[in-house]
Amino acid sequence: MSDTFGGTFVGMPAFPEAARAAVGDATLRANLRHATHTIRDKRARAVAELDDWAELRQAGKEIKDRTLRHLADHLLRLEEAVTAAGGTVHWAADAAEANRIVTGLVRATGETEVVKVKSMATQEIGLNEHLAAEGIAAYETDLAELIVQLGEDRPSHILVPAIHRNRGEIRDIFREKMGSWGRPAPEGLSDTPADLAEAARLHLREKFLRAKVGISGANFMVAETGTLVVVESEGNGRMCLTLPETLISVVGVEKVVPTWRDLEVFLQTLPRSSTAERMNPYTSMWTGTSDDDGPSDFHLVLLDNGRTDALADEVGRQALRCIRCSACLNVCPVYERAGGHAYGSVYPGPIGAILTPQLRGTVSEVDASLPYASSLCGACYEVCPVAIDIPKVLVHLRERVAAEGGRGHRLERAAIKASSWVLDHPTALAAGERIASATRALHPKRLPGPGARQWSEHRNLPELPAEPFRDWWKRNRR
Amino acid sequence: MRTEEPEDPVMRVALFVTCVNDAVFPATGVATVRVLERLGVEVDFPAAQTCCGQPQFNTGYRAETAPLVRRTVRAFEGYAYVVTPSGSCAAMVRHHYASFGGEAAGLAPRVYELTEFLVDVLGVTDVGAYFPHRVTYHPSCHGLRLLGLGERPRRLLEAVKGLELVELPGAEECCGFGGTFAVKNPDVSAAMGADKIANALSTGAEVLCGADNSCLLHVGGMLTRQGAPLRAVHLADILASTEEEPWR
């Protein structure tokens, strides 16, 4: 994996091996099960409140598709509007360039610390690690990000990066680590969510109050007005967007929507899909800079970093519709058992399995294994508020990986070719079936060898019938 | 007999038995024939059929799938109704064949999953079956989400004499089979299967019914490995069972 895609996940094993460890971790399994099942039912209820959900979903899909088709025009319009409103727009072709731009902007302020709003884009480019190497401390302020940062851990969910941690683990991390980053956890901190939230409030407040530089992403950028939108719950986003003198927003190019009106769709679908709320507690919208309100210096860094590769793929480009709600993670039976870390990227779950291989290619073992990290059950597609046909893209990416003929795939292709030949020759097929049936008494319940071993480690092979169906038909109906 | 008669007594259909049923679960093919014939439908089995190509397709081998698509389309030429006891294979034809071009798209509207054919085409929910067992139903993903089978399988089961249908907790969650997923990601697959089985066992059912034998191959294989007091049985086998000729 190249260091232009963040150093966080270097050396990840392929998905199946990483998942094996997760499946065997009883605490992790229980944490994920509890959290995903809690939100699943709530999301279903929040969505059921709107009888025009299907129409909202369709509109969201179409807005995104149309925007992507004319992306350059919308970005230019956005640039013009942001600039006119007092902001400065930067363009970053890859992670290294984005990191360089942000570092330069922070350096220019003379500051050595920044406060951050949770942002997938800055996680993707490994901004915190880059800033640290340049002597700049980046403080994550979202509660879950804080848990991950204090725990020297990795994020495992798009919305709730610390979903793999339960309240007891979070209390322990706060007790042990808060002191070395700033204000320590209160004496006798309990593991109730309210007390943990209070501890985070106290710990971060001093950082917010003294912050001179804030760094964020954005959920949406409105081309016609130059408005950026950040959707959040805790108020940490408002703190970072409002109190500092300098604000730097790093945003993927696909986050642009053409018109102000387009927000009426996504501000209905995102909260209900994400946190299962009618509306999230806080949404901030700002356009450039304002005279007497908020940062006097605003920079927007538009990030490509592989997005144009995805855009060039006619099947795969629909992944760029994603509004990062994480509903697909929460319903995914594979995510629920494997956990987010197994996906080896900041984008876990079904969306990660189609986004990561497109953004950074399928060269590494883990990236090449991601398109197979799904049973194609289709639950993700069903809940996606912008109708990304994730199973379809997965199969499409499997074609790509198989065509590249990497590890194991040459052998697999040979086997598939052979089986296709047999299946295209019914006489040979029937002969094979008869041999299998005739020798069935000799078949063991477990088999060695690739494929067969993986199968029979957990399951018995079925007893083969006395004759295949086609022979029964011949004897009885012809 | 309480069996409802279909409107057209000489309706002729082609049985699309699927490769898994042909080689491993012929009884399900036989059961499908028995149910259809009992309802006055004339059944053909075009011997040129083999595999719809789904396993190859879903694993990323489109080129290797193409000859199987052509073969399947040719095998069922001229049949207005092609009936299959597999939601997954029906979904392959309905959703993916068109992308192979040529005549492949023409087969899609003529393929019916068994419960669709019984409920929608024949207009029957009571097929005159008798199955005195406690049953829970697992709706396989492709039937559930790609075909939208909805309540059809349950309505058929509810009309079976002697059958007690019990709710499966977490019914709509995947069993973990997923074709080559089961061997490419064996641990996650088995973990999903284990949860499905635990849910099924919690119902106290004797039979875990499904409408896709590939899923039942996986879940059934885990059940027999565990020696669990629960059998995985295809819906067609239940519908074929009568008081005169009961199941097993």
Add this chain to the structure above:
Amino acid sequence: MTTDSRARVLARIRAAVAGAPEAPDVTRGYRTSHATEDPDALLDLLHENLADYRAHVHRSGPDGLPELIAVLLAERGVRSVVVPPGLPEEWLAATGAERRSDAPRLTPYELDGIDAVVTGCAVAIAETGTIVLDGGPGQGRRALTLVPDLHVCVVGAPEQVVASVPQALPRLDPARPLTWISGPSATSDIELDRVEGVHGPRTLEVILVTPRPAGG
């Protein structure tokens, strides 16, 4: 460097979609509102949805407003309150709390030492239980409603109440900094279970002011 990248990224984007078919026009088949047109019912819905996400909701006529604000501030032990520019003077006529002006601009530390803020709003959305601030008269800059731990927000009914998000957006000016507030600060970050009270005001009191006193 970034100029080159601008050209490079734009060129890549154009190349990526060069052969793509034209995307269809957006069909907006969704509703512009899910709620009733009746102003009284709409106000009840707003009340209900605000309360559902743990805002404390009160009703008042214009005459009773100063007294109600004074009571709410007193109940929470408020000793100091930020007064945004343009807040109607009479709203704070009955409270004994120290009034703090934002001119000159209060520092974040000063704001952190103040107990409460009282504001009006730009618009309120019934379906989602949301109030939107746009920094207009009586609302102040965004930090004023963020740092103090208690926010008392006055909504004028029926003129400030709309049914839905699609009805709210056209009433807002994107050029102004906007804050949409749906209940007090909350988080779902611990086991995906919602708890109230993190960085923003932990208490949100909303007063729905109707021309006549509630029930009158």
